[in-house]
Amino acid sequence: MLEIEQKFQISDKSQLLAQLEQIGATQGSPLDQEDFYFAHPSRNFVETDEALRIRRIGTENHITYKGPKRATVSKIRKEIELAFEAGPAALSQLKEMLELLGFQPVRNVKKQRTPYSFQHNQRHFEITIDEVEGLGTFAEVETLAEEAELEQSEAAVIQLAGQLGLSSSIRTSYLGMLMQQEESHGAD
Numbered sequence: 001m002l003e004i005e006q007k008f009q010i011s012d013k014s015q016l017l018a019q020l021e022q023i024g025a026t027q028g029s030p031l032d033q034e035d036f037y038f039a040h041p042s043r044n045f046v047e048t049d050e051a052l053r054i055r056r057i058g059t060e061n062h063i064t065y066k067g068p069k070r071a072t073v074s075k076i077r078k079e080i081e082l083a084f085e086a087g088p089a090a091l092s093q094l095k096e097m098l099e100l101l102g103f104q105p106v107r108n109v110k111k112q113r114t115p116y117s118f119q120h121n122q123r124h125f126e127i128t129i130d131e132v133e134g135l136g137t138f139a140e141v142e143t144l145a146e147e148a149e150l151e152q153s154e155a156a157v158i159q160l161a162g163q164l165g166l167s168s169s170i171r172t173s174y175l176g177m178l179m180q181q182e183e184s185h186g187a188d
Contacts, residue, residue, distance in 0.1 A: 001079075001144045001145065001146065002076055002077065002078060002079075002145055002146070002147065002150060003075075003076070003077060003078075003079045003142060003144055004074050004075075004076050004142060004143050004144070004145055004150070004153050004157050005074060005075045005076075005140055005142040005157070006073075006074050006075065006140070006141050006142075006157055006158065006161050006166070006169040007075065007138055007140045007169060007170045007171075008138060008139050008140075008141075008161070008166040008167070008168065008169055008170065009136060009137070009138050009168075010129075010137050010138060010139050010166070011137075013129065013137055015165060016139055016164060016165070016166070017129075019163070019164045019165055020116050020118075020127065020164070023118060023120075023163065023164070024118070025116040025117065025118040025127060026116060026117045026118070027114065027115075027116050028114070028116065028117065029115075030112060030113070030114045031057050031112070031113045031114075031115065032057070032058055032112060033055060033056065033057050033110070033111050033112075033113050034055070034056045034109070034111075035053045035054070035055050035056075035108065035109040035110075035111075035174075035175070036054045036055075036056075036095060036105065037051060037052070037053045037106040037107055037108075037109070037175050038052045038054075038098055038103040038104060038105060038106060039104045039105075039106050040052065041101070041102030041103060041104070042102075049068035049069055050065070050066060050067055050068060051064075051065070051066040051173070051175070052064070052065055052066075052098075052103065053066075054091065054094055054095060054098075055081075056091055059086045059087055059088075060083065060086050061083065061084050061085065061087070061090055061091050061094070062081050062082065062083050062084070063081070063082055063084060063094065064079060064080065064081040064082075065078075065079070065080045065081075066078070066079050067079070069171065072154060073154070073158065074154050074157055074158065075171050076150065076154065106175070107175060107178060107179065109132065109133075109174045109175055109178060110132075110133040111130045111131060111132045111133065111174070112130070112131040113128050113129070113130050113131075114129045115127070115128050116128065116129075118160070120156070120160065121156065123143055123153070123156055124143065125141060125142065125143050125156075125157070125160055126140075126141075126142050126143070127139065127140065127142075127160075127164070128140045128142075130174075134178060134181070135174060135177055135178065138170075138174075139166055141157050141160050141161045141164070141166065142157065143156065143157055
């Protein structure tokens with residue numbers, strides 16, 4: 001499966017909440033997330049446009065590989081995510097194991113995420129509102145698709161984002177934005 005996503009910085013969260021209510025999106029429970037990103041020991045993920053992260057969602061843990069982004073308006077990439085044992089001990093052990101294998105910690109990204117689900121034209125969408133520590137408030141509109149339905153899936157994401165009043169999508173990840181921010185502050 002491919003993840004098709006558009007991300008937007010938002011200044012008026014209440015307007016987006018009103019739009020989500022108007023279309024009948026279902027709100028999920030707010031989530032406390034922390035992402036731990038790692039650099040590969042022999043491959044430069046910045047150059048290959050890949051990512052390896054461990055995500056903590058409350059006490060749940062997942063490890064995720066993200067493949068290179070495709071050159072489209074939306075962010076489209078292969079994503080493989082696996083859950084592993086819950087709790088801080090398992091999280092710590094996996095981080096240690098990756099480091100022993102030569103992976104280096106890059107940076108953490110902390111956020112409060114409020115997910116919304118929306119079904120439209122037999123397609124499931126996830127819309128999230130993210131309060132990202134150090135960056136601000138963002139919305140993501142995403143769906144999953146097989147290769148054969150990629151074009152219509154991307155068009156559906158773009159259409160839904162427009163319906164929600166979201167414009168000027170951002171292709172840079174939260175990690176990338178935080179790294180750019182650190183570089184610009186380091187240059188001061």
